[in-house]
Amino acid sequence: MSDWTEKYRPTTLSEVRGNNKARDSLEEWAKTWDDHRKAVIVHGSPGIGKTSAAHALANDMGWPVMELNASDSRGADVIERVAGEASKSGTLTAGGAGRRLVIMDEADNFHGNADYGGSREVTRVVKEANQPVILVANEFYDMSKSLRNSCETIEFRDVSKRSIVPVLRDICRREGVEFEEEALEKISESTSGDLRSAVNDLQAVAEEADRLTVDDVVTSQRDRTEGIFDFLDTVIKEATAEEALRASYDVDENPDEMLNWIEDNMPKDYEGAELADAYGYLANADRWLGRVRATQNYSYWRYATDNMTAGVAASRREPKGGWTRYGPPSYWSKLGRTKGTRNTRDAIAERIAEQEGTSVATARREILPFLSAMTHHCTNRDLTVRMAATYDLDEKEVSFITGSGKDTNKVQSVVEDAEELLTEETVEHSGSAFFDTGDSSDDETADIDSNGESDTDTSDDENDQETLTAVADSGNEDGESDTGSPAADPEPDDDQSGLSDFM
Numbered sequence: 275m276s277d278w279t280e281k282y283r284p285t286t287l288s289e290v291r292g293n294n295k296a297r298d299s300l301e302e303w304a305k306t307w308d309d310h311r312k313a314v315i316v317h318g319s320p321g322i323g324k325t326s327a328a329h330a331l332a333n334d335m336g337w338p339v340m341e342l343n344a345s346d347s348r349g350a351d352v353i354e355r356v357a358g359e360a361s362k363s364g365t366l367t368a369g370g371a372g373r374r375l376v377i378m379d380e381a382d383n384f385h386g387n388a389d390y391g392g393s394r395e396v397t398r399v400v401k402e403a404n405q406p407v408i409l410v411a412n413e414f415y416d417m418s419k420s421l422r423n424s425c426e427t428i429e430f431r432d433v434s435k436r437s438i439v440p441v442l443r444d445i446c447r448r449e450g451v452e453f454e455e456e457a458l459e460k461i462s463e464s465t466s467g468d469l470r471s472a473v474n475d476l477q478a479v480a481e482e483a484d485r486l487t488v489d490d491v492v493t494s495q496r497d498r499t500e501g502i503f504d505f506l507d508t509v510i511k512e513a514t515a516e517e518a519l520r521a522s523y524d525v526d527e528n529p530d531e532m533l534n535w536i537e538d539n540m541p542k543d544y545e546g547a548e549l550a551d552a553y554g555y556l557a558n559a560d561r562w563l564g565r566v567r568a569t570q571n572y573s574y575w576r577y578a579t580d581n582m583t584a585g586v587a588a589s590r591r592e593p594k595g596g597w598t599r600y601g602p603p604s605y606w607s608k609l610g611r612t613k614g615t616r617n618t619r620d621a622i623a624e625r626i627a628e629q630e631g632t633s634v635a636t637a638r639r640e641i642l643p644f645l646s647a648m649t650h651h652c653t654n655r656d657l658t659v660r661m662a663a664t665y666d667l668d669e670k671e672v673s674f675i676t677g678s679g680k681d682t683n684k685v686q687s688v689v690e691d692a693e694e695l696l697t698e699e700t701v702e703h704s705g706s707a708f709f710d711t712g713d714s715s716d717d718e719t720a721d722i723d724s725n726g727e728s729d730t731d732t733s734d735d736e737n738d739q740e741t742l743t744a745v746a747d748s749g750n751e752d753g754e755s756d757t758g759s760p761a762a763d764p765e766p767d768d769d770q771s772g773l774s775d776f777m
Contacts, residue, residue, distance in 0.1 A: 278477045279470050282445055284330045290323055291441055292433030292469065299428045300327060304335055304406060307373075313400035313407035315381070315422065317414040318430030321470035327430070328377050328408045337375040337406070374405055381409035382416040394628060397421045419621050432467025435459070441469065442476050446486065453486035460491045502527060502535055503600050509536065509587050510543050511594035518587035522579055529566075529578045533559055534603035536582055542598050548591040555585025618674050625665050642675065649676045652684050662692035663699075 284290050290297045296316075303314050316324045332339045381396065397420050400407050409425060411417060442458045445451075461479070465472040475491075483490045505525045509518040525532065537556055544552055562578035565571070623638040630637065649658040652672075662672050669685050672678070678685050 278445060278449075279473050282441075282448075282473065283326050284323070286334050287327065287330045290327045290330060292437035293318075293323065293327070293430045296428050296430045297327060300331055301334070303426060303428070304331055307406050310426075311404075313403060313409060313425040315409045315411060315414065315417070315425045315427045316430060317382075317411040317427065319432055319467065320412055321465075321468035322430050322433050323469060324410045324430050325377070325379055328375070328410060331408075332375040332377075335373070335375070337373050339375050339377055341377045341379060376403070376405055376407045377410065378407065379410045380412070382411035382413045397424060400424050415617070418624055419617075420624075433469045434467070435462045438462035438465070438467075438469055438472050442472060445473065445476060446480070449480065451480045451486055452484070454488060456488045457486045457491050460488055464491075506535060506539050506600050507598075509583055510540055510590075511598075513587050515584035515588040518583040519580060522583045529559070529575050529582070530563060531603075533563065533578070533582050536586060538603045539598075539600045540586060542600070543594045544589070546591075548589045551589035552586045555581045555589060558585070615674070618670060622665065622667070622671050622674065625667075629665060646675050646677070651678050652676050652688055655688065658688050659691045659695060662688055663695045666696075667692070 287297050287301055296318075300314070300316065303310075316328060318324055329339060331337075378396065396409070397418065400409070400421065401424050409417075409421075414422070414427070414429075439455075439458050439462050442461060443453070443455075446453045446458070457479075458476075461472050461475050465475065476486075479490055480486060502525060505521055505527075508521045513521060522532065527535065533556065540552055540556075541549060559578040559581035562574045562581065566574045566578070619638065619642070620634070623634050623642060626632075626637040626641050627634045630641065632641070645661060648654060649661060652658045658672070658676060661667070661675070665671075667675070667689070669689050672685050672688055673682075676685070
């Protein structure tokens with residue numbers, strides 16, 4: 275039996291369900307592309323039809339498609355070769371006005387591979403593209419700020435139950451599957467807005483039953499919050515070691531997340547020696563997870579899971595009853611509180627990495643602390659100004675590095691001086707680009723050689739001497755001329771940029 279998600283993928287935008295407003299916005303973007311010529315980011319939860327809508331749009335517009343998936347090709351060279359060329363040139367054989375659509379799926383995953391230059395190359399491609407580009411992403415804010423600012427954005431929302439049920443009903447009729455309406459409603463409720471998962475669940479149940487009933491619908495628990503609470507009750511209060519381990523097989527959490535849930539909620543029921551023993555098992559689990567991160571050997575996960583489930587359950591000294599108010603790990607709320615700070619840090623690290631030709635990870639781990647120590651509270655002001663100018667930092671970013679308040683006069687004056695410094699250096703390095711040299715004959719006074727002799731005709735010696743005298747007199751208020759030969763233009767400073775400015 276063929277995959278129903280592919281078999282019934284919408285072929286036109288009118289068949290896209292549950293996101294009418296986003297669908298219309300995408301169509302408007304395509305029809306007016308010649309006016310704005312900007313790429314668009316289509317973002318939202320997995321399985322709600324983002325990529326299907328992009329392909330349906332291409333079919334409606336008659337545009338051939340060039341698709342690149344971040345899971346397969348993340349390096350800058352691949353992106354430049356495939357997406358870059360496709361976005362620059364159209365097609366001579368198909369597509370309205372020579373247009374083709376470039377679809378970059380899982381675009382939020384390019385950011386996590388900045389060491390390969392993928393994120394910067396994607397940004398460059400969308401800025402220079404001469405063809406329509408759609409970036410499909412699950413996590414909008416996982417993409418770099420410069421990339422987000424270079425594109426239009428359209429958000430696809432989770433598909434509602436009332437939109438999922440008609441899709442399932444239509445598929446059943448086309449496939450000749452008898453069904454109860456309540457069975458379709460149960461499937462749509464369990465998938466939490468994920469239309470693709472709902473179709474997959476429908477196919478899985480339909481393959482096992484001649485007639486689809488509510489009793490036949492046995493789907494995995496997709497509501498992670500309810501599922502994890504039941505799991506915590508089982509492990510902490512009720513189960514034996516073996517039962518606790520088996521219960522972990524049915525939880526939609528990876529071992530890292532599972533550890534955070536157990537660690538934060540276990541002290542609400544355990545105390546004394548049993549709490550100490552349980553923490554010992556959690557420490558062992560954390561060591562195994564550390565080995566996974568260090569070696570990428572995921573077979574160690576089973577040892578971590580053994581300790582955090584069977585070990586914690588075995589630590590229980592007495593039965594636990596009653597109801598306990600479990601909650602999400604405090605680690606999550608901490609991440610939420612620090613999200614703005616982490617975004618600022620990552621934005622600075624990206625700029626440093628691009629300027630210094632290093633990876634974002636190296637910039638974040640090694641260069642940022644180095645800059646922070648040298649410019650602490652802007653004590654070395656000249657160095658802080660040079661840093662702000664080199665990496666084009668604003669008040670918020672200077673404040674982050676130096677530890678000073680972004681609203682203080684100190685930080686604001688540093689940023690103002692940095693802007694002036696950038697302007698001065700731009701003029702200095704431009705040569706005569708910003709000045710009108712006027713009549714070249716005005717500048718053609720005698721060229722003085724190393725012996726003080728004029729290279730011009732001897733008949734002009736007197737005029738040349740008068741010109742030199744006037745220049746000398748104008749440079750001294752007391753009327754005394756400087757000794758020595760006329761000074762040439764000062765030799766420009768070496769063009770230093772990046773981290774070398776601070777060494």
